[in-house]
Amino acid sequence: MTASTTTAPHERRSPLMTALTVVGWTVLIVFAALEIFPFVFTVANSFKCLPAVQSYPRSIIPVPPFGAECQTETGAARSPGEVSGAVTFNPTLEGYEEIADANLPRWLYNTAIFAVAITIGRLIFDSLAGYALARLKFPGNRLVFYTILGTMMVPAIVLLIPRFIILKELSMLNTYQGLIVPLAVDAFGIFLMKQFFESIPNEIEEAAMVDGANRLTMFFRVVLPMATPALTALAIFSFQGAWNDFLMPLLILSGDSDLWTLTLGLSFLRGAYGETLRWHAFLAGSVLTTLPLALIFFYFQRYFVEGVSYSGLKG
Amino acid sequence: MRKLSVLTLVVVLALVVSAAGAALARQNVEITLMGWSSSTEENDALLAQVAAFEAANPDISVNVQLVPEYDTTIQAAFASGDSPNVFYVDSSKLPDWAEAGVLASGEGMIENLDDHYESLLEAFTYDGTLYCPPKDFSIMALQYNKDMFDAAGLDYPTPDWTWDDLRTAAEALTGENEAGQKVLGLVTPPNFERWLPFLYQAGGSVLNEDWTEVTLDSDEAREALEFYIGMVNDGIAGPPSMVDAGWGGEAFAQGRVALAMEGNWVISYLVEQFPDLNWGVTELPRHPAGGQASMVFTVCYGVASNNDYPDESWQLANFLTGPEGSQLVAEEGFGVIPPAISAADTWLEAIGPEIGEGFLAGAEYAHKWQFPVGFQDVFDTFNADLQLAFEGQYLAEDVIIDTIGVAEEVLAR
Missing domain, CATH: 3.40.190.10 (Periplasmic binding protein-like II)
Structure with a gap:
């Protein structure tokens, strides 16, 4: 990090500049608040009793007693006024207990398996395919590349039924591999990797070749380590995409609730019509769905920004 | 010859195995x-x-x-x-x-x-x-907020209420709550299915028996629609959005309307999420001539x-x-x-x-929610027009003409 030049001590700032800065900050703060508050409300309401979510959705400050009881001794719902006010509320874990009972640990586990497996698959196969298309000369090279590129133009929804039928014929519906295998390679990733490999100077590979490396050694020992920025971008996109995917899991896994992902589970909790939606449990599930991804994001934030700017330049 | 007998053997074996499999599966x-x-x-x-x-x-x-x-x-x-x-x-x-x-x-x-x-x-x-x-x-039945009725000094609704009673009560119950928010007598979602009971109560219909003709061009349909829209234009009823709610049950639960016409799905919603609400249910009101109807x-x-x-x-x-x-x-x-x-x-x-x-009680006289394939277009037209009518830009007649046009188009497909 280098010191910012705008804060140099002897620089004079015109009133106009100051005003602009203030306006700029105000705008930024307003938009940051707009982005953050929905999440604050989600977290706050996930810790309320169900009636309190309805009557006092805007209270965001938790106050003791913690672990408030949501039911009276007779099992009826307690009045929302007893556990919440306009600004404060007594937090409870009822929503989290409900969602834990609703098989959430299993959904979390499944989602993690899918996201990790799909990400690993894409890192391996996309980079191999991208490298082959970038470097190997074989008949039909360009045809293959444009065909792969072409599949990106087909809206995913069009492939819904054909995909379902193919997987059914292969007896892969309602299995882990049914979701992982079709998603373990994707056209965007191949494209991304190919473009990156083409930007690596040929001379480096020629030098490795002179030192006696064969193609595969060269790929894994020389080329791949140089491709870290592209691989990071690919990993982040794949992981996030797989974690949040709804349509494919719905199509492939909906028959076996033990294989459901978080997105399917949350949608299931919402019910068919929404009137029966138990907000506190639903929001608790949303928090738990977001949390792992958010933590990964914070941890890899630097790479993520790099990855986005990289793919933004090239893609 | 030998080849043939082997083949026969295989076929017979296969048949036996599959029959046994079927018998096992039967178990x-x-x-x-x-x-x-x-x-x-x-x-x-x-x-x-x-x-x-x-x-x-x-x-x-x-x-x-x-x-x-x-x-x-x-x-x-x-x-x-x-x-x-x-x-x-x-x-x-x-x-x-x-x-x-x-x-x-x-x-x-x-x-x-x-x-x-x-x-x-x-x-x-x-x-x-x-x-x-x-x-x-x-x-569908009529839910009423007992506290609001008590405060206004009105008797609770009964199964022999007519449209006139509904209107009178809605008028008396319209006002403001303690927070200064608008309170309406009745919530009227801008949806075809919410209006249908009024049409059936008036003795009207949407289609003839064998679904070959649109029958909305009737005095009954006009009367029912004018009544529904009229309450909104007079400011004593309105769609859920008018009182900051997503659906009728929510508007009722939040105390922003005194009367709602929801189905029994509203029961667990109100009991579990609004334990403080003091409410009751009765059948939908009748047409002044006595016609009774609901939706199932x-x-x-x-x-x-x-x-x-x-x-x-x-x-x-x-x-x-x-x-x-x-x-x-x-x-x-x-x-x-x-x-x-x-x-x-x-x-x-x-x-x-x-x-x-x-x-x-409504099970005896309720009408089914069922229309020909493709009728979603008709609902969409009606609902959009109804919203305009609520805002005073359309008359009941405009809504009916539009709806008939689309319905005939759908039937002709």
């Missing part, structure tokens, strides 16, 4: 039941019903699949020819699915016909064929036409909808009403008669 048949998820309690009750069925039929096991996004999932299953054996069918979907040929006919297969409401069986009859036994149902929204257990185990599928559907299966659900006392007439008393007891009766 334990697995059928799939697909539906959508409701509340946790309802899902659990279905599983309990199925467990009771399996206990009574040890040779049949049922794989229950309650899925999110039911319509997408089942469409994919139909398209691939891999339909579940038994599945939920909403009465509004029946014409569509019956036309598509995915449903087996229920004629002669459905038991306990005497124990089912006429209005429900009618909802699952298409082109003269009864397709499936009703799973449960919801009826219902779902049945359809049996797939493309089905390896039709007999077992019907056994399951009949069990779930029969007296025994209905009792199991009725005891739990959820919002939805069990299908068997014999289980009605149990349900009333469990839910509380003062709440249940207003809904249940």
Whole structure:
């Protein structure tokens, strides 16, 4: 990090500049608040009793007693006024207990398996395919590349039924591999990797070749380590995409609730019509769905920004 | 010659093996039941019903699949020819699915016909064929906020209220709450199905008996629509959005309207999420000339036409909808009403008669929610026009003319 030049001590700032800065900050703060508050409300309401979510959705400050009881001794719902006010509320874990009972640990586990497996698959196969298309000369090279590129133009929804039928014929519906295998390679990733490999100077590979490396050694020992920025971008996109995917899991896994992902589970909790939606449990599930991804994001934030700017330049 | 006998041997062997396989499979048949998820309690009750069925039929096991996004999932299953054996069918979907040929006919297969409401069986009859036994149902009724009635010094609504009583009460109950927010007498969602009871009460109809002609060009339709829109234009009723709510039940629960016309799905919502609300239910008001009507929204257990185990599928559907299966659900006392007439008393007891009766009474005279394939376009037109009429930009007449135009177009397809 280098010191910012705008804060140099002897620089004079015109009133106009100051005003602009203030306006700029105000705008930024307003938009940051707009982005953050929905999440604050989600977290706050996930810790309320169900009636309190309805009557006092805007209270965001938790106050003791913690672990408030949501039911009276007779099992009826307690009045929302007893556990919440306009600004404060007594937090409870009822929503989290409900969602834990609703098989959430299993959904979390499944989602993690899918996201990790799909990400690993894409890192391996996309980079191999991208490298082959970038470097190997074989008949039909360009045809293959444009065909792969072409599949990106087909809206995913069009492939819904054909995909379902193919997987059914292969007896892969309602299995882990049914979701992982079709998603373990994707056209965007191949494209991304190919473009990156083409930007690596040929001379480096020629030098490795002179030192006696064969193609595969060269790929894994020389080329791949140089491709870290592209691989990071690919990993982040794949992981996030797989974690949040709804349509494919719905199509492939909906028959076996033990294989459901978080997105399917949350949608299931919402019910068919929404009137029966138990907000506190639903929001608790949303928090738990977001949390792992958010933590990964914070941890890899630097790479993520790099990855986005990289793919933004090239893609 | 030798070659031939080997071949014969192989064929015979294959036949024996497959026959044995079939016999073995017969020992334990697995059928799939697909539906959508409701509340946790309802899902659990279905599983309990199925467990009771399996206990009574040890040779049949049922794989229950309650899925999110039911319509997408089942469409994919139909398209691939891999339909579940038994599945939920909403009465509004029946014409569509019956036309598509995915449903087996229920004629002669459905038991306990005497124990089912006429209005429900009618909802699952298409082109003269009864397709499936009703799973449960919801009826529109009138909910009223007791505290608001008390504060205004009004008597609670009764089943013999007419449109005039509704209007008078709505007028008296319109005002402001303590927070200075607008309070309306009645919530009137801008939806076709919410207006339909008024049309039927007035004696009107949307289509003729055999669905060949649009019959909305009538005095009854005009009267019903003018009444519905009139209350909004006079400021004593309005759509949920006018009182910052997403749907009628929410507007009612938040105390922003004194009267609502929701179905029994509103019960668990109000009881669980708004314990402080002091409310009651009665039947929908009548037309001043006495005409009574409501809407029934219902779902049945359809049996797939493309089905390896039709007999077992019907056994399951009949069990779930029969007296025994209905009792199991009725005891739990959820919002939805069990299908068997014999289980009605149990349900009333469990839910509380003062709440249940207003809904249940409508089963006698409610109309089904079912229109020809493609009628969604008609609903969309009507709903959009109705919203404009609420805002004073359209007259009832404009809405009717538009709707008839689209409806005739759809029928001509």
